[in-house]
Amino acid sequence: MYSAKMSEIHSGSQTMIAQPSAAEAGRQRQGKLWSNLKEVCDLLRIQVALNSSIANEEILFQHVQFKAGQRIYTIGQPFDMLYIVNSGFLKTVLIDELGNEQVLSFPMKSDLLGVDGIHTKCYASEAVALSDCDLILLPFRKLAALSRSHVELEHAMYGVMSRELAREQSMICMLGTLSAEGRVARFLMSLSDKFAQMGYSSKIFNLRMTRHEIGSYLGLTLETVSRTLSALNDAALIGVDQKTIELKDTSTLRTLRRLPTAKARAKAAPVSKPKVKKSAPKYPAAIAV
Amino acid sequence: MYSAKMSEIHSGSQTMIAQPSAAEAGRQRQGKLWSNLKEVCDLLRIQVALNSSIANEEILFQHVQFKAGQRIYTIGQPFDMLYIVNSGFLKTVLIDELGNEQVLSFPMKSDLLGVDGIHTKCYASEAVALSDCDLILLPFRKLAALSRSHVELEHAMYGVMSRELAREQSMICMLGTLSAEGRVARFLMSLSDKFAQMGYSSKIFNLRMTRHEIGSYLGLTLETVSRTLSALNDAALIGVDQKTIELKDTSTLRTLRRLPTAKARAKAAPVSKPKVKKSAPKYPAAIAV
DNA sequence: CGGTCCCTTGAGAGTATTCAACCCTGGTGG
DNA sequence: CCACCAGGGTTGAATACTCTCAAGGGACCG
Numbered sequence A, B: 001m002y003s004a005k006m007s008e009i010h011s012g013s014q015t016m017i018a019q020p021s022a023a024e025a026g027r028q029r030q031g032k033l034w035s036n037l038k039e040v041c042d043l044l045r046i047q048v049a050l051n052s053s054i055a056n057e058e059i060l061f062q063h064v065q066f067k068a069g070q071r072i073y074t075i076g077q078p079f080d081m082l083y084i085v086n087s088g089f090l091k092t093v094l095i096d097e098l099g100n101e102q103v104l105s106f107p108m109k110s111d112l113l114g115v116d117g118i119h120t121k122c123y124a125s126e127a128v129a130l131s132d133c134d135l136i137l138l139p140f141r142k143l144a145a146l147s148r149s150h151v152e153l154e155h156a157m158y159g160v161m162s163r164e165l166a167r168e169q170s171m172i173c174m175l176g177t178l179s180a181e182g183r184v185a186r187f188l189m190s191l192s193d194k195f196a197q198m199g200y201s202s203k204i205f206n207l208r209m210t211r212h213e214i215g216s217y218l219g220l221t222l223e224t225v226s227r228t229l230s231a232l233n234d235a236a237l238i239g240v241d242q243k244t245i246e247l248k249d250t251s252t253l254r255t256l257r258r259l260p261t262a263k264a265r266a267k268a269a270p271v272s273k274p275k276v277k278k279s280a281p282k283y284p285a286a287i288a289v
Numbered sequence C: 001c002g003g004t005c006c007c008t009t010g011a012g013a014g015t016a017t018t019c020a021a022c023c024c025t026g027g028t029g030g
Numbered sequence D: 001c002c003a004c005c006a007g008g009g010t011t012g013a014a015t016a017c018t019c020t021c022a023a024g025g026g027a028c029c030g
Helices: A020-028 A038-043 A140-150 A151-177 A180-198 A211-218 A222-234 A250-255 A262-268 B018-024 B037-043 B140-149 B151-177 B180-198 B211-218 B220-234 B250-255 B262-268
Strands: A032-035 A058-068 A072-073 A079-088 A088-097 A100-106 A125-128 A133-139 A204-206 A236-239 A244-247 A255-256 B034-036 B060-066 B071-073 B081-087 B088-094 B099-103 B126-129 B132-138 B204-206 B240-242 B245-247 B256-258
Touching: A032 A038, A038 A079, A038 A133, A038 A151, A038 B060, A058 A079, A079 A140, A079 A151, A133 B245, A140 A151, A151 A180, A151 B088, A151 B140, A151 B151, A180 A204, A180 A211, A180 A244, A180 A250, A180 A255, A204 A222, A204 A255, A211 A222, A211 B151, A222 A236, A222 B018, A236 B099, A250 A255, A255 B132, B034 B037, B037 B081, B037 B099, B037 B132, B037 B151, B081 B099, B081 B140, B088 B211, B132 B140, B132 B240, B180 B204, B180 B211, B180 B245, B180 B250, B180 B256, B204 B256, B211 B220, B220 B240
Parallel strands: none
Antiparallel strands: A032 A058, A058 A133, A072 A125, A079 A133, A088 A100, A088 A125, A204 A244, A236 A244, B034 B060, B060 B132, B071 B126, B081 B132, B088 B099, B088 B126, B204 B245, B240 B245
């Protein structure tokens, strides 16, 4: 576990300044960076018109760095800050009554953290860095105030929260209806999409989280995740080597419901080499839709 | 199915008026009612200070009635409206690639509908009335505009969305970690809490949805739901008679993880009457925490 | 009063979990 | 430099759970 490393929790302090000249001088000073509102909007993929008042907004937002294993915030901690991921990989977890954790998401670049704290004024989940991270601090009250003078920002705030809501809905749908294979396949495809969006390879990438964390996220045990990855590997849909994943048949993965059982495979290919073939047949290699 | 009844979809038209005198006269006219902003806030359980500008806001929101089986909105339909449930029972569902529906929630009095449509400008789910309903129409753009002049309202909007987000998180946690018995028990308790909040009995109530819908909501089949209700009944934790549920041991239900198997029960009580006893023993009647 | 839903219950099959053994890798300290 | 250890990962066997398929009962409605 991260117990030894997880002691440091970020505490507020000064996070925003209104004097751009002083701030500009402070860029990069002692490892800190500052972003203006336009940069924040770009990161959140909010369309900002060229002549928008947002482009001229001078307020700056502070960056903060976290090392792998550090907690960004904790359940029950007073809420006052949202975070945008500028770089790095994290997880958010819910701790239920008896200590066991449920992973809720794996935020990465351009994701927003902390939204669940707004209504109770305390964070409802916990965020932990899986790798070294660079986050931008968004003091919520200031942001809400800004959104009053920048209508686009107001709409963007609602949009980002609504998007997160829709994401959780599809998560619920997945947990409610899909088998282990379907869940793992979709998980890999969602990672692939995210990496593509960030400009990385969508075909080969590294998992930043453990099998245990994936299992928690998908409602499976770590053994089942491991077995399922092996099965997808045997079906030639992916290549697996520890944390490295290569996607070989994304169209099948995207709609996979379940793999045929060993019995069904044996029946469909009665006498053939027991090893996987170069080009996997569409049927009965996988059952989609 | 509701296919015969589900043809009518509400279409926008006029929903808000700014002349209270005319509106007042229109109350109850042709079955329609109007609510002012204060009433809407009360319904959403938003604290409004007595001297707040909200109390004096004259804008009125229209009510609309739906009959059991009617759809309020559909997936993909252009979004422009949020709805608050004033009375009645509904379900929201997601239809996945191949037609099978996943129930996402069972909204009832004071719940907000349609939030998932904000970011794509189209509804991401579908809402269906399970009983006759009275809903209040909240045109989103007008509401957002209002929230610029009433800071409390702005905060409430964020709060309501954040609350919904937290609800979905705990839903994900439940689907990811709990057994069928745990899921059904929590489902019943959440209904109980909701009924208590609405001023109805929290001990005895009617299920407004079918076993199939409950199963879809909880990620179970209808047979499993039925069997689980029977098992909770046999364990004397609840009483079941078709749609009528009586909660008999809420403290156990609230933290239930799983019921002992028939085998374990037989071992713990080797020779005793096979029927349930009046006061169920705490152990081995249920395993909590 | 026949049909359609909805609900219950049983039997059997299929999936995921549990428990356990073992391997691999990276880091640490002798 | 190497031995050792802990955490992460893989795999097997047995078990437990949930689903599927099937049959039958009851309520509501035209």
